[in-house]
Amino acid sequence: MSLNVLLLGSGGREHAMAWSIARSDKLDTLYIAPGNPGTAQLGENVDLSLSDFQAILRFVEEQGIDLTVVGPEQPLVNGITDFLEDNGHKVFGPSKKAAQLEGSKKFANEFMKENHIPTADFDTYRQDEFDKALSVIKKRDIYPVVLKADGLAGGKGVFICETEEEVEKRLRELKENARFGEAAETLVVEEFMKGDEASVFVISDGKTAKIIHYAQDHKRIGEGDTGLNTGGMGAYAPTPVLGSRMLQRIEKEIILPTISAMLLDDNPYKGILYCGLMITTEGPKVVEYNCRFGDPECQAILPSLESDLLDLMEAAASEELDQKNVKVDNRYRCCVVLASEGYPLDYVKGKEITGIEDVSDDALVFHAGTRRENGKILTDGGRVMNVVGGGETLPEAIKNTYREVKKINFGNKYFRSDIGAKGLAYIE
Incomplete structure (x- = not known):
């Protein structure tokens, strides 16, 4: 039986998932919502908002979708799986309650403690108890200490603080910065592992x-x-x-x-x-x-x-x-993110990207924050593209990836040149 699949998401992860799903013999038609210029080469991009569950349901029913695959965390935490399953549709992705393992760090830590799953020692505080948290951290005087916004913050709600001054600064930021919002209504303080x-x-x-x-x-x-x-x-x-x-x-x-x-x-x-x-x-x-x-x-x-x-x-x-059996090959892969300079803070969008067509057939390029405009591919996010190279060894995979990284250019391109170096230290 061939499957009609709807993949939700628009980043580099979703481009990679679309690439992998598109190779399946079980696939009939692949839709990606909202997708990006990269996913458009693998299936049909659909202009749907990931927060509009009713519109997603209508599309699933109108197009005869057999399986909805959810890429990012936010719709999962918001309950998209429960919503579609309650309406009789098959979904790949955890329920709202199960997704609390990511959606609430307090939930996850308490779950691990209750079930004797090894993790860091921790305390939790409401936002009106941040002064108490500061007082406890000062009293313990053990640094570094880890501060985490309880909810989803796009990977930017975790701070490793080396000093009391940094703790004060980050607590103030968590409390006052609008970008954290509800995510920082509860604070998790963890030991540094x-x-x-x-x-x-x-x-x-x-x-x-x-x-x-x-x-x-x-x-x-x-x-x-x-x-x-x-x-x-x-x-x-x-x-x-x-x-x-x-x-x-x-x-x-x-x-x-x-x-x-x-x-x-x-x-x-x-x-x-x-x-x-x-x-x-x-x-x-x-x-x-x-x-x-x-x-x-x-x-x-x-x-x-x-x-x-x-x-x-x-x-x-x-x-x-x-x-089913899960089988992987014995090759190494390295992925380097090409970002807009200034990320994760302020950065400029709209820079033309060149050189994608020059990348070797042995490597992969996954779009993350890009858009197509007047026939050109432009930057449209902090993390712009992912370049993935492979090799029989880790050094070879790293070398092959950075060779391809040099071929892609845009105005404010930034990337780290040490991806994989920690792995090399293990094998040298």
């Missing part, structure tokens, strides 16, 4: 969970992991931070307890579960859960997937994942 970060991506049908792949993201804007947090400046996969034994521990101590506890809570988790981890001297600990593919990790891992992504998604939505 030392170790190496890694991301493990799991697909689940609520009962069965299978690891798809694992990667390492680079969140900070600056070289050497300095500066402000971003949505992600690059990633590579697989990461040598995780060996086979560590992966077994992660599955046993984190993934299976998470999926089992959600099921026991009558809250089965269906979709992609992103486990952001810190590999500490005590073992793996959860930094955060996400209820969808990471961006840009998705762009680095999907090119390695030899299994049919659409087939896996349909099986997960139908609670038949136990009948």
